[in-house]
Amino acid sequence: MNARQSDAGHFAKNWQQQLAEAFTSLDDLCRYLHLDAGGLPASIGAAQQFALKVPLSFAACMEKGNPHDPLLRQVLPVSDELRAYAGFSDDPVGDIAASPQAGVLHKYQGRVLLVTTGSCAVNCRYCFRRNFPYGDLQLSKQTEQAAIDYIQADLGISEVILSGGDPLLLSDARLAQLFAKFNGIAHLKRVRIHSRLPVVLPARVTDALVGLLAQSGKQAVMVIHCNHANELGEQARAACRKLHRHGITLLNQSVLLQGVNDDARVLGQLSEQLFGLGVLPYYLHILDKASGTGHFEVSESRALAIMAELQAALPGYLLPKLVKEQAGAASKTLVV
Numbered sequence: 001m002n003a004r005q006s007d008a009g010h011f012a013k014n015w016q017q018q019l020a021e022a023f024t025s026l027d028d029l030c031r032y033l034h035l036d037a038g039g040l041p042a043s044i045g046a047a048q049q050f051a052l053k054v055p056l057s058f059a060a061c062m063e064k065g066n067p068h069d070p071l072l073r074q075v076l077p078v079s080d081e082l083r084a085y086a087g088f089s090d091d092p093v094g095d096i097a098a099s100p101q102a103g104v105l106h107k108y109q110g111r112v113l114l115v116t117t118g119s120c121a122v123n124c125r126y127c128f129r130r131n132f133p134y135g136d137l138q139l140s141k142q143t144e145q146a147a148i149d150y151i152q153a154d155l156g157i158s159e160v161i162l163s164g165g166d167p168l169l170l171s172d173a174r175l176a177q178l179f180a181k182f183n184g185i186a187h188l189k190r191v192r193i194h195s196r197l198p199v200v201l202p203a204r205v206t207d208a209l210v211g212l213l214a215q216s217g218k219q220a221v222m223v224i225h226c227n228h229a230n231e232l233g234e235q236a237r238a239a240c241r242k243l244h245r246h247g248i249t250l251l252n253q254s255v256l257l258q259g260v261n262d263d264a265r266v267l268g269q270l271s272e273q274l275f276g277l278g279v280l281p282y283y284l285h286i287l288d289k290a291s292g293t294g295h296f297e298v299s300e301s302r303a304l305a306i307m308a309e310l311q312a313a314l315p316g317y318l319l320p321k322l323v324k325e326q327a328g329a330a331s332k333t334l335v336v
């Protein structure tokens with residue numbers, strides 16, 4: 001984003017423009033946050049491997065002047081990313097082996113995941129996507145029909161999951177086309193969307209989008225991704241409320257991240273605030289061991305201790321399931 005326009009002026013623009021103006025320069029981001037880039041562990045080398053990308057709507061939820069802000073930590077390229085950590089690799093969850101054809105991941109019974117795009121509105125430093133060969137695996141206009149045929153041909157598939165990258169970066173027109181095709185598949189009961197946009201770029205949740213989801217002809221489920229209650233600014237809250245009001249089932253997944261949310265109090269606040277917006281906690285993920293993310297790791301024993309504290313403090317329905325992904329397993333693996 002170019003320096004010096006007011007936040008309000010930026011937020012008056014449509015989501016595509018807001019996305020185009022996301023921060024991609026460390027200096028611009030630091031200036032906005034009143035931070036001295038020299039005083040941060042920021043790394044140009046890390047940013048060259050995986051670019052800095054942060055929409056203003058997410059940056060606006062950070063605390064100005066705080067180099068340890070838990071939202072900043074999720075997006076700031078740091079030199080720790082260049083360190084090799086034992087056990088961390090480029091395809092930690094075995095996705096490449098689970099792809100029967102371009103853009104389709106069929107790992108679990110009854111559910112098929114479509115990799116609709118490799119892009120996101122934000123680049124989360126802890127993401128396994130940073131090393132993922134999207135060029136080969138994402139759905140394209142050419143391979144889309146083959147993916148639809150694959151779902152059509154398997155009567156055991158009851159749910160299609162749009163993932164990525166972030167599927168809500170697709171245009172409304174492209175989403176409408178996909179939904180129309182899903183509607184023609186009788187054995188499909190639900191369409192699920194995995195998206196971080198309601199949180200990081202809430203302007204994407206337009207009336208047109210909500211209408212499309214609410215009238216899709218299938219049950220619509222949206223799994224948002226929020227790691228810390230501070231991410232739920234006024235615009236994100238309004239986006240969740242709008243989706244909820246239109247009958248879209250809302251769930252949240254978080255990743256357990258050292259220095260961000262490895263604290264029962266932080267996770268408890270997150271669950272409480274989400275529920276106030278009509279969003280139920282779904283999964284708390286143990287970090288996938290992707291290269292460049294080792295400094296975010298929280299050990300399983302510590303994760304279990306946090307969960308025990310959380311369970312003592314919250315009603316059962318506000319407790320996310322602690323899970324990890326294991327290559328070759330038939331589902332996410334519950335950590336107990």
Ligand SMILES: *Cc1c(COP(=O)(O)O)cnc(C)c1O
Binds near residue numbers: 111
């Ligand atoms: C996580 C995941 C799903 C969804 O799993 P649920 O337990 O139903 O949320 C489906 N397909 C793939 C490839 C996944 O990684």
Ligand code: SF4
Binds near residue numbers: 119123128129164166
């Ligand atoms: S939004 Fe999700 S897929 Fe995209 S970079 Fe962040 S964690 Fe990864």
